[in-house]
Amino acid sequence: MEKHNYGTAILAGFEYLLEKYPEVFVIGQGLWSPWYVGNSMTDLDKKFGVERIIDTPVSESACTGAAVGASLAGMKPIVVHPRMDFMIYAMDAVVNQAAKWSHMLGGQAHPGVTIRSIINRGGEQGAQHSQALHAWFAHIPGLRVVMPSTVSDARDLLIASVLCPDPVMFIDDRWLYDQEDELLPVKEISLIEQKPLISEAGTDITIVSSGHTSLLSRKAGTILKNLNISAEIIDIRVLNPFYVDDIVSSVEKTKNLLVVDSGTLSAGFSAEIIAKVVERLPIGILESRPVRLALPDAPAPTSRVLEKDYYLHEEDVVK
């Protein structure tokens, strides 16, 4: 067993991939001075060389496109966007190219690129250093979307994403980095087979979330337990393609559903979860209306007073 936090678990994932697979390389801004990414990429350039850990000009679009092109040529690239907001410059490479080449070329092209983008917010950084846009990407057929919320998933889903022949949007969140856990040696898993994880079994309510809100939900579950409420906590892990069957079974049992999402509310992923569950539930099962908890329909404010109200806390989930 090895002691890790979320950040060093990602680092361990990178090291495993770079040691074992010569076709893996990493490209993005700041990789030789990785202060934006916590401790998740420390010294990779020194260990694996600057030819494989490629620091780049300030060109999100071309660098992401280059990674897509390299993947078509048999490489397994990982693009790193230390803040998701800046990745919007690279939307064509992600949405029009990576996600569509397999389909529009008859399944003959495999852009097996992994795009690691980080949700990096709070600390009075304001509206353009804060967004959680996973719902956008989950709307794109052909693009797998992964949001690890635990230390073990941080490592193991990164490895699974890179080894998957399809393009993957791997989204981690700086607010998850303090978690600690002990990890077993790496055992490769297939991303295609990954389903939502029931982090905590319960009988009174099903709470569904992903990424940082899964951490909040787990914390809230502990508080609820002390209040004698038994919550079943489900961590989605893979948002696209979205496997919903286990969530439906859970709600059939608990008869109550709360969805917690780190994006803004309207047209967000929380709506997709409720829609897919309700469509499949027998009529009359629910004891209460499904509830979703997400960010207000506003950009992130800068001032710390407003910021505190804007983001979700475990107390919000408990309420």
Add this chain to the structure above:
Amino acid sequence: MKSQLAGLSDPTKFHEPVCVDNINTNTLKKMLKSMIIIRKTEQQLALARKEGLIGGPVHLGAGQEAIAVGISESLQSSDRVFGAHRSHSHLLALNPNFYKLFAEVLGKETGFSKGMGGSMHLFDQSSGFYGSVPIVAGTVSLAVGAAMAAKMQDTNNIGVAYIGDGAVEEGVVHESFNLAKVHNAPTLFVIENNLFASHMHISLRQPSNLISRFAIANEIPYKLVDGNDVCAIHNAAKEQIIDMRNGDGPRLIELVTYRHYGHVDWRDDVDVGVDRSLDDIENWKARDPIHRLSKSMVKKGCWSLDEEDEYKKQVDIDITLAWDKAMNDPYPSGNATLDYVYSDNQKEMT
């Protein structure tokens, strides 16, 4: 706008036969035949589109064949070639299988992209054609990445990006030039400057009609060449590609040319909202790359008009047979829409 293209944008010039010195007869014949095949393939597509037999848009490059043919003469099947919306010639110059192109344009499962792409999304990796897409400039950065991969894989392969004069108005092209240069990625940027974007002449879109100025800005060695002279293109590209295979980083080649048809489909004088001058079109047709090469070869004594007639007749017969075959081929199965989304052919899991 002042022209900086050394007279190449004036369609009344450069009508004379091309210089065939220092190119062997086999290569000359191969390039001429390749251009004839591409021209006739596209004429067939124009006709079929006009007759309503093709459902989707076709962006024809008739008149521009010399570029892909001249470049491809120095390419190997392990190179990584990327195209755009007008890429029939880019593919056919590597693999002249017009039957598979017809099938693809007709949306048949026997096509280059199994009937999933049509004219604008072509694939033939075994010949080096990695793919073409209609998002303007959408593949330029991909070509740079494929070239970076070629270096990491310790090969002498190169990436090739076909780019129009309109595409250089997209920001990602400039990011790509810069990235290729600073990472010494062996990418050949092939600029097909046909003076028109879909909707506007270059004089209304840029302060200069010389696209090579962006090569200068990025310290990428470049050449400006008559895009309707296949021999000049072949000679220039050959030299550039040798340097690239020797590890000397990216190159840019700008070819000035003109398309016989409008931006899309079979009409010759109409673009998207732009009327091209019929006089200009006639003059450009007099700068025809096939005719100019053929004349030189006849003069050199290595080709005759009888041979040419014979060859064209045979190509016509082959094209008719291929077209009829493609018309009768099956469409993709109903599952194809979901099957090709992910590599494991999985449908939505729920």
